[in-house]
Amino acid sequence: MSKYKSYTYDTVIAGHFQETETYFINRPNGRNDWLITFTLEGEGYFKVPGHELNCQFGDVTLLKPGIPHQYGTRRGYTWQFVWAHFPSSLIETSLLPNDNLIMQSIENESARQRIRHAFTRVISDSRERGEYWNELCCNALREIIMLLAQKKSHVMDARIEETLSLLSQRMREHIRIDDLAHAVGLSASRLSHLFKTITGQSIVDTLNRMRVQQAALLFEHTERSASQICFDVGFQNYNHFTNQFRKWYGVNPSSYMKHKRSAPSLLGDN
Structure with missing residues (x-):
């Protein structure tokens, strides 16, 4: 053999x-x-x-x-x-x-x-x-x-798909629409219009939604404080974080955190 x-x-x-x-x-x-x-x-x-x-x-x-x-x-x-x-x-x-x-x-x-x-x-x-x-x-x-x-x-314009990818990759950074537009080969005004037409949301609203959704997961699955999570997901101002969280989830971050952590669960040590 x-x-x-x-x-x-x-x-x-x-x-x-x-x-x-x-x-x-x-x-x-x-x-x-x-x-x-x-x-x-x-x-x-x-x-x-x-x-x-x-x-x-x-x-x-x-x-x-x-x-x-x-x-x-x-x-x-x-x-x-x-x-x-x-x-x-x-x-x-x-x-x-x-x-x-x-x-x-x-x-x-x-x-x-x-x-x-x-x-x-x-x-x-x-x-x-x-x-x-x-x-x-x-x-x-x-x-x-x-x-x-x-x-x-889920067929989508490649430039909008790329913009969404960039938003998710750079969620914690300060993101400028001009920089996104340059990366996908469009003017800032054209990108903003096309993005809203295709997704139904503005670039800023989409970025804030991504950040808030990630914050909700961290509230549920870690023991980090609300202020820590605020900065983890890219918000630089806690009041702005609170307003955005309430906009998307209907409650403030602290109330959401207490509700999710009140029941016994397996929490991370982060």
Whole structure:
């Protein structure tokens, strides 16, 4: 028996390729696992019976098991992409459309970075092959698939999606609309108008709602004081925090905290 362990179809296999226009793969009988790719630069193509598509920067493609296919670099281009093969049994592929070939363009920079980082973890774990490497790879791939499913069910202008991501990432900071607008390539007035039209709330109201919702979770699951939580979530003025909390929850922070902490519960030690 060979001392080398062969790959099976219940194993995640992943890599990072940069290929010229001569690169192509032809599988007349398909494979018994899924293929997912994420294009970083250049362009590639995929062909399945009755369907052909081109992929470019920010595109995620998924190829269903058992489907005859061909893919490669488009003529005149190079194609840089990350990829992984994974089995249906290990990931909730029921979240995906029931199509032989799926492509979704990721226009939101935060989402693109998140997917790129997930692929980086898959590739790293599959190379290091630590004790739980296959499970870690599947968790990262599951994150990508859930992001795709979420975006499929809730289509939004990429600039507003990016703005929401920036608000959540920088919730504790002093945020200026001018800075958000610059980050998404719009004027401040245009961003404000578009944001309100799509979400139904202003940028400021949305940020305050995020902060207050996070504060409510901290009241319920930690023993931090109201003044500590006020600053934890990004408010610099306690009176402003109190007014916003009352606006969204109908009570002041202290009353909410007493109500949530009056019943026995498992509280954190933070």
